[in-house]
Amino acid sequence: MNAIPEAAHGSLAGSGRSFGYHGAVCDFKRRLIEVTLHQMRGNRTHTARALGLQRTYLLRLIRELGVAAPPPQQRPRRAIVG
Numbered sequence: 852m853n854a855i856p857e858a859a860h861g862s863l864a865g866s867g868r869s870f871g872y873h874g875a876v877c878d879f880k881r882r883l884i885e886v887t888l889h890q891m892r893g894n895r896t897h898t899a900r901a902l903g904l905q906r907t908y909l910l911r912l913i914r915e916l917g918v919a920a921p922p923p924q925q926r927p928r929r930a931i932v933g
Contacts, residue, residue: 881916884909893921 870878884898891897899909913920 877916880912881918884912884916884918885920888918888920892924894924895920 884902887898887901888895891901895909895913896906899906902909904912912918
């Protein structure tokens with residue numbers, strides 16, 4: 852008899868996907884970064900600050916975890932008056 856509940860094995864109900872502990876942690880990190888990036892309108896520096904991470908470490912996590920990061924918003928350019 853298996854005393855460990857199904858949820859503890861990392862199976863996501865209804866999704867058909869199965870994660871172990873590390874997979875579940877990676878999935879949580881990916882979702883947290885995606886949500887925070889969205890809230891910060893794609894600004895990676897502000898996202899890193901909000902999550903308490905170094906910006907370079909956040910960039911590595913984005914790459915390693917395959918985060919669906921929105922492109923950073925471009926700053927409006929000023930017209931050069933001559």
